[in-house]
Amino acid sequence: MTGHPTFGIGRIRWGWFIVGSLILLLLPAVTGTNTPTLLLIWALFALSLGLLWGFAGILSFGHAAYFGLGAYTYAIASMNVGESTGPLLLAIVLPAAVAAVIGAMMFYGRISDVYMGVITLVVTLILFKFMSATAGDAYRIGSARLGGFNGIPAFPILNVPGDASVTVYGTPFYYVVAVALMGCYLLCRWILGSYFGQVLIGIRENEARVELLGYSAPLYKTAIFTISAAMAGLAGCLFANWAEIVTPGVFSLGQSAEVIIWTIVGGLGTLAGPIAGAIVLGYLKLLLGQQTLIDNSLVLGAILVLVVLLLPSGLLPALTRWRERRDVARVSRRQASSTRRRRSQRGDA
Amino acid sequence: MDYAAVVFLEILYMIAFLALTSAGLAVVFGMMRVINLAHGEFVMIGGYTTIFCNRAGLDIWFSMLVISPLVVGIIGLIVERLVIRHLYGRMIDTMLATWGLSLLMVGLVTLIFGNTAVSVTAPIQSYQVGAYQMGGYNLFIIAIGILVMLLLWLVLRYTRVGLVARGAMQNAEIASSLGYNPQRIYMWTFTAGAALSGLAGGVMAPLTGLLPSSGSLYIAKSFITVITGGAAIISGTLGSSIIFGTVNQIVSFGSTPVIGEIAMLALAIILLRLMPQGITGRFFRNST
Numbered sequence: 095m096t097g098h099p100t101f102g103i104g105r106i107r108w109g110w111f112i113v114g115s116l117i118l119l120l121l122p123a124v125t126g127t128n129t130p131t132l133l134l135i136w137a138l139f140a141l142s143l144g145l146l147w148g149f150a151g152i153l154s155f156g157h158a159a160y161f162g163l164g165a166y167t168y169a170i171a172s173m174n175v176g177e178s179t180g181p182l183l184l185a186i187v188l189p190a191a192v193a194a195v196i197g198a199m200m201f202y203g204r205i206s207d208v209y210m211g212v213i214t215l216v217v218t219l220i221l222f223k224f225m226s227a228t229a230g231d232a233y234r235i236g237s238a239r240l241g242g243f244n245g246i247p248a249f250p251i252l253n254v255p256g257d258a259s260v261t262v263y264g265t266p267f268y269y270v271v272a273v274a275l276m277g278c279y280l281l282c283r284w285i286l287g288s289y290f291g292q293v294l295i296g297i298r299e300n301e302a303r304v305e306l307l308g309y310s311a312p313l314y315k316t317a318i319f320t321i322s323a324a325m326a327g328l329a330g331c332l333f334a335n336w337a338e339i340v341t342p343g344v345f346s347l348g349q350s351a352e353v354i355i356w357t358i359v360g361g362l363g364t365l366a367g368p369i370a371g372a373i374v375l376g377y378l379k380l381l382l383g384q385q386t387l388i389d390n391s392l393v394l395g396a397i398l399v400l401v402v403l404l405l406p407s408g409l410l411p412a413l414t415r416w417r418e419r420r421d422v423a424r425v426s427r428r429q430a431s432s433t434r435r436r437r438s439q440r441g442d443a
Numbered sequence: 444m445d446y447a448a449v450v451f452l453e454i455l456y457m458i459a460f461l462a463l464t465s466a467g468l469a470v471v472f473g474m475m476r477v478i479n480l481a482h483g484e485f486v487m488i489g490g491y492t493t494i495f496c497n498r499a500g501l502d503i504w505f506s507m508l509v510i511s512p513l514v515v516g517i518i519g520l521i522v523e524r525l526v527i528r529h530l531y532g533r534m535i536d537t538m539l540a541t542w543g544l545s546l547l548m549v550g551l552v553t554l555i556f557g558n559t560a561v562s563v564t565a566p567i568q569s570y571q572v573g574a575y576q577m578g579g580y581n582l583f584i585i586a587i588g589i590l591v592m593l594l595l596w597l598v599l600r601y602t603r604v605g606l607v608a609r610g611a612m613q614n615a616e617i618a619s620s621l622g623y624n625p626q627r628i629y630m631w632t633f634t635a636g637a638a639l640s641g642l643a644g645g646v647m648a649p650l651t652g653l654l655p656s657s658g659s660l661y662i663a664k665s666f667i668t669v670i671t672g673g674a675a676i677i678s679g680t681l682g683s684s685i686i687f688g689t690v691n692q693i694v695s696f697g698s699t700p701v702i703g704e705i706a707m708l709a710l711a712i713i714l715l716r717l718m719p720q721g722i723t724g725r726f727f728r729n730s731t
Contacts, residue, residue: 153535155538199712199716200716203716203719204719205715205716205719207534207535208478208534208535208538208670209670209715209719211478211535211538212666212667212670212711212715213712213715213716215663215666216663216667216708216711216712217712219663219708220705220708220709223701223704223705223708224701224705226701227699227701347659351542351546354539354542355543358539388550388554389549389550389551389553389554390550391546391547391549391550391553392546392547392549392550392551392553392554393550394543394546394550395542395543395544395545395546395547395548395549395550396543396547397543398539398540398542398543398546399526399540399543399544399547402530402536402539402540402543403526403529403530403540406536
């Protein structure tokens with residue numbers, strides 16, 4: 095019992111997974127689906143960053159870039175195609191492709207921590223500035239006007255594959271989002287349990303050693319960056335369908351900051367942590383948005399500072415560690431008391 | 444001819460703007476390897492201080508040159524004592540915590556002053572260059588930019604304080620064994636960096652209207668200027684200010700200001716890919 099393992103992967107807890115799935119399944123019977131849908135989309139976005147940051151040790155300061163690219167790609171493509179299946183796939187593939195290029199540039203260039211932070215942040219800023227300045231007729235892709243700061247409204251939302259007249263919204267859309275989230279969670283679990291995932295965790299723990307064993311760290315890092323961006327793109331695409339409008343706000347610094355806060359508060363090195371963080375803090379944000387007394391960014395900022403100072407690994411790992419310590423304490427107490435009992439039975443107390 | 448003069452002055456102004464607004468961040472990064480993502484908010488608070496002191500009847504020059512640096516310096520001191528000092532050596536954690544601080548400050552300023560734009564008129568008249576109307580205040584920014592860089596260089600190079608600071612930056616343990624407390628040096632360095640940010644904010648306030656979210660205008664540009672510059676405070680900041688300022692303005696004149704800014708940001712990515720240690724990590728290794 096020396097410390098707790100830094101390998102935060104463990105086996106999937108099927109019990110919890112089933113409980114979570116049941117809650118997601120039955121939720122529409124209790125409450126409306128509009129807010130839960132948004133929270134689950136945010137959770138998917140946080141999951142994508144949690145996979146990248148918590149397990150590969152790569153912190154993307156501008157993950158909103160891929161979220162926003164997913165949203166914009168879907169909006170532009172669906173306006174041109176008039177149907178949603180192709181655009182949905184494109185909204186996953188395009189952010190992944192952009193991430194592959196940027197990731198390869200960073201990782202093969204051996205760029206790390208702060209410098210990586212600058213590059214990921216600057217990519218988001220470029221997209222934000224560009225999209226904000228695309229007002230007017232000159233900026234159009236096919237039949238979709240980019241619309242500058244006002245964004246793209248009124249694009250076709252998701253439809254049943256093959257039949258563009260049957261659209262998916264409301265409760266069915268909620269289930270689509272829930273299935274996407276659970277699917278991505280299982281995908282993450284599978285990736286982490288695989289050979290590929292083990293090498294990634296090795297890179298996080300000690301990149302030089304893994305390289306000396308003959309693995310190409312840049313290749314693995316680029317791959318996980320691409321997978322994470324694809325997931326963020328899917329979240330962005332679902333967000334576009336939820337909001338039914340896409341504005342440059344999806345690329346904003348605030349969006350990037352929020353997903354980092356959800357992930358770190360929930361817990362690094364876990365998959366459930368970012369999901370829980372996004373749902374709890376996302377709900378808090380919606381609550382705070384309903385009143386004007388306390389500003390949302392004030393609360394989020396304070397939470398981030400406190401978590402970095404007091405719980406650098408986040409809530410969920412702290413909770414796990416606390417439970418482990420409590421169990422250890424309980425076991426040793428039981429041992430101590432049984433020793434005492436044995437001693438008193440022998441009469442040598 | 445007049446047009447060339449205008450373009451030249453605008454380039455010079457952009458360089459001074461970048462150098463001035465990045466100086467605070469550069470001092471903190473160069474000395475302590477700490478990236479302060481709340482830098483933009485320090486600049487913004489400097490601007491608010493100037494505007495509100497001016498409204499309260501204080502002389503505008505006095506407000507921007509004395510009170511803004513003082514107020515923001517004190518805020519920096521508090522931030523260093525409460526947050527930053529617990530995080531030395533943990534670069535990513537410092538970035539996260541200061542990003543949190545940045546959000547916190549935006550929230551606080553919104554709470555206190557409201558989410559409305561405030562502004563103050565520039566205290567210097569505009570002037571003619573041939574057929575073009577130029578802001579006279581821009582010349583003042585250029586002068587202040589040069590002055591701040593010069594002063595910083597003089598202090599770091601020729602004073603005892605500068606010597607100790609540079610010594611602690613090169614090797615904190617040896618500085619410590621010679622009787623200088625690195626904790627204290629870091630504390631004052633951070634305070635000085637914050638004061639420089641406050642000065643930049645105060646001086647820039649008449650040119651840009653201010654919102655609580657104005658900090659984000661500065662942070663990206665300062666961030667790329669400092670990181671691309673590398674660890675050497677003065678030559679690094681000056682070098683990258685000159686490159687970025689020139690590119691930004693020339694592209695802006697050729698197209699639109701937005702494209703100019705995008706060109707500057709894209710150039711930053713390329714430069715970082717080519718020189719991950721910054722310009723001064725590659726060239727001018729032994730400069731200040």
